[in-house]
Each structure stands twice: as C-alpha cells, then as structure tokens.
Amino acid sequence: MEHRIEQIKKQLHAQSYKLTPQREATVRVLLEREDDHLSAEDIYLLVKEKAPEIGLATVYRTLELLSELKIVDKINFGDGVSRYDLRKEGAEHFHHHLVCTECGSVEEIIEDLLGDVEKIVETNWSFQVKDHRLTFHGICKQCQEAVVKSTS
Amino acid sequence: MEHRIEQIKKQLHAQSYKLTPQREATVRVLLEREDDHLSAEDIYLLVKEKAPEIGLATVYRTLELLSELKIVDKINFGDGVSRYDLRKEGAEHFHHHLVCTECGSVEEIIEDLLGDVEKIVETNWSFQVKDHRLTFHGICKQCQEAVVKSTS
DNA sequence: CTTAATGCAAAACTTTTGCAAAGTT
DNA sequence: AACTTTGCAAAAGTTTTGCATTAAG
Numbered sequence: 317m318e319h320r321i322e323q324i325k326k327q328l329h330a331q332s333y334k335l336t337p338q339r340e341a342t343v344r345v346l347l348e349r350e351d352d353h354l355s356a357e358d359i360y361l362l363v364k365e366k367a368p369e370i371g372l373a374t375v376y377r378t379l380e381l382l383s384e385l386k387i388v389d390k391i392n393f394g395d396g397v398s399r400y401d402l403r404k405e406g407a408e409h410f411h412h413h414l415v416c417t418e419c420g421s422v423e424e425i426i427e428d429l430l431g432d433v434e435k436i437v438e439t440n441w442s443f444q445v446k447d448h449r450l451t452f453h454g455i456c457k458q459c460q461e462a463v464v465k466s467t468s
Numbered sequence: 469m470e471h472r473i474e475q476i477k478k479q480l481h482a483q484s485y486k487l488t489p490q491r492e493a494t495v496r497v498l499l500e501r502e503d504d505h506l507s508a509e510d511i512y513l514l515v516k517e518k519a520p521e522i523g524l525a526t527v528y529r530t531l532e533l534l535s536e537l538k539i540v541d542k543i544n545f546g547d548g549v550s551r552y553d554l555r556k557e558g559a560e561h562f563h564h565h566l567v568c569t570e571c572g573s574v575e576e577i578i579e580d581l582l583g584d585v586e587k588i589v590e591t592n593w594s595f596q597v598k599d600h601r602l603t604f605h606g607i608c609k610q611c612q613e614a615v616v617k618s619t620s
Numbered sequence: 621c622t623t624a625a626t627g628c629a630a631a632a633c634t635t636t637t638g639c640a641a642a643g644t645t
Numbered sequence: 646a647a648c649t650t651t652g653c654a655a656a657a658g659t660t661t662t663g664c665a666t667t668a669a670g
Binding site: 376398 | 634636644
Binding site: 332333334336338339369370371372373374377396 | 652
C-alpha cells in the first residue's frame with residue numbers, strides 16, 4: 317500500500333503535479349476499495365471520512381488527473397454515472413468486467429483475453445489498437461446456483 | 469426499410485405497445501443513419517424535421533422502449549452522452565466499435581470476434597454470457613496515413 | 621370508452637467551471 | 646513571489662418526471 321502511494325507520488329512529480337493530502341486521501345480510498353467500481357460520489361463520501369473538508373469538485377479533479385496519468389480507468393456501465401477503477405501495478409490495459417444482470421455484481425478479469433482479437437482488428441481493419449474496454453453481461457455463478465436451487 | 473418498420477411494429481404490438489407516428493419517425497431516423505452513433509439530442513433534432521411537434525422527452529421515452537426490446541443498443545463512449553445504435557436484423561449481440569482517439573471517428577465491426585473469448589469466460593469464470601460490449605481505442609486507418617504523410 | 625402516449629415545463633442528477641482564498645516550492 | 650490546488654457556489658448539460666391534454670385501439 318505505502319509502496320503504491322510512493323509510486324503514484326513519483327508519477328505525479330514526474331509531470332510536476334503534487335500529491336496533496338486531498339489527492340493522497342483519494343488514492344488511499346481507491347487502494348482500499350480496489351475491487352469495487354466506485355462512482356465519484358461514492359469516493360467523495362469515503363474520502364470525506366478521512367478528510368472531511370474536501371470538496372466534491374476536488375475529487376472530480378483528482379480522478380480526472382489520475383485518469384490522464386492512466387493510474388485509474390474511467391468506466392461506464394450504463395447507469396448514469398462514471399466509475400473509477402485503479403489499474404493494477406504495471407498493467408497496460410483496462411480490466412475486463414463481468415456484470416451480472418440479475419444481482420448487479422461486477423467481477424473483474426485481470427488477464428488480457430483479447431490478444432488474438434486485437435491482432436485480427438489490426439490486420440483486417442487496419443486499426444492501430446491502443447486500448448480496449450470489454451464488458452460481458454450475463455449471469456454470475458452465484459445467481460446461476462440460486463436459480464438451480466429455487467427450481468429443483 | 470419498410471420491411472424493418474413492419475417488423476418493429478410487430479415487435480411492439482407483441483408487447484402491446486403502439487407504433488405511434490412519433491415512434492415511427494424516430495425509428496426512421498435510426499434506420500437512415502444506421503451507421504452513425506447518434507445521441508438523444510441528435511436524434512431529436514433529426515426527428516423534428518419529420519415531426520416538428522415532437523418533444524425531447526418523447527424521444528428519450530422511445531429510445532428507452534426500443535432499448536428494452538433490444539431493437540437499439542445504448543452505448544457510451546465516455547463523452548457525457550448516451551448514444552443509440554440500431555441492431556442489425558436478427559443480430560443477437562452488440563457490434564464492436566473502433567473509436568479513433570485522434571479524430572473521434574467510430575467504426576463498426578459487425579462480425580462477432582468474441583466467440584472464443586466467451587467460451588473461456590464461461591468455462592473459467594463460470595459466468596453465463598448473455599451479451600457483451602467491446603470497444604477498441606486507437607488510431608484509425610485515415611489518421612495513421614495522415615501521420616505518415618506529415619512526417620515524410 | 622379506456623388506456624396508453626405525448627408535450628411541456630420543472631425537477632433531478634452528474635459533472636464542470638469561475639474565482640477568491642490557501643497552500644507549496 | 647509565482648504557481649498550483651482547493652472549496653464553494655453557480656452553471657452547464659443530460660436525462661427523468663409530473664401532469665394535463667391528446668390520440669390510439
């Protein structure tokens with residue numbers, strides 16, 4: 317954790333940005349909730365517990381900055397809000413996501429399953445791929461089991 | 469075109485919805501601009517040319533209805549608006565999209581390139597895939613050529 | 621005739637911006 | 646001192662809702 321903070325601090329300094337207390341508090345929330353996909357509002361409320369004086373605008377500005385530096389990924393699952401997802405250390409791509417249409421849970425796939433598909437796109441569409449967003453919609457393991465139970 | 473309208477009319481009636489003139493005008497705009505990815509506002513302005521009395525709220529309600537019936541797909545490319553994409557006849561899945569980070573153009577891939585990946589997800593993550601959203605970000609053919617020209 | 625759909629305006633949200641004050645180097 | 650960052654409030658923008666009126670089957 318401290319190591320990640322240190323690392324992010326360096327990334328910021330490299331572009332002559334500062335790791336202010338507000339930014340650090342925001343990053344800590346993202347680290348603590350690494351598996352979640354929090355909205356700006358969610359993050360704001362959590363950061364407020366650590367740094368009560370922070371403003372929502374600062375959270376937005378921080379998230380935008382972290383997005384630009386590719387420290388977090390901004391994703392949108394189609395409910396009216398943007399969500400923010402911390403990249404794993406050294407990861408070059410967005411995670412893939414599994415969104416359950418029954419219970420709304422979001423699971424992450426860290427592995428990059430798109431290598432072959434990207435090659436096809438580069439070759440057949442002459443499109444130079446830099447990044448991707450892949451989300452599957454369907455039914456998660458838990459909900460599948462729940463259906464089996466309730467109908468048997 | 470008339471055939472698609474007829475088909476959509478049946479789909480609506482099957483759920484006891486009506487194909488009102490406003491809904492028909494909206495569908496016609498979507499058909500005419502099938503390759504585009506229009507926002508609700510874009511669609512509203514185009515529908516207004518055919519049916520000047522229509523209200524923006526009706527367009528939103530129509531698009532939501534068409535979304536539910538899986539006649540259109542609602543997508544979000546991360547600029548603050550939702551965009552609407554008519555499904556091809558009989559298509560079961562979202563198209564894939566290629567978004568150019570240089571010029572903002574959006575290209576569609578109709579072919580489904582995710583068959584193998586979906587199998588992997590179903591097997592290794594026990595997730596029952598119903599649909600997917602795949603967008604690549606990168607540099608389109610035209611912009612690649614533009615760079616070559618300007619630097620040579 | 622009964623229910624569904626529309627248009628308008630207002631409301632609800634999310635996100636961005638302007639600006640004076642505060643903090644950093 | 647020069648510059649960046651912050652908090653607040655206001656603004657901007659998109660989408661949804663309430664409700665009286667109109668239209669459809």
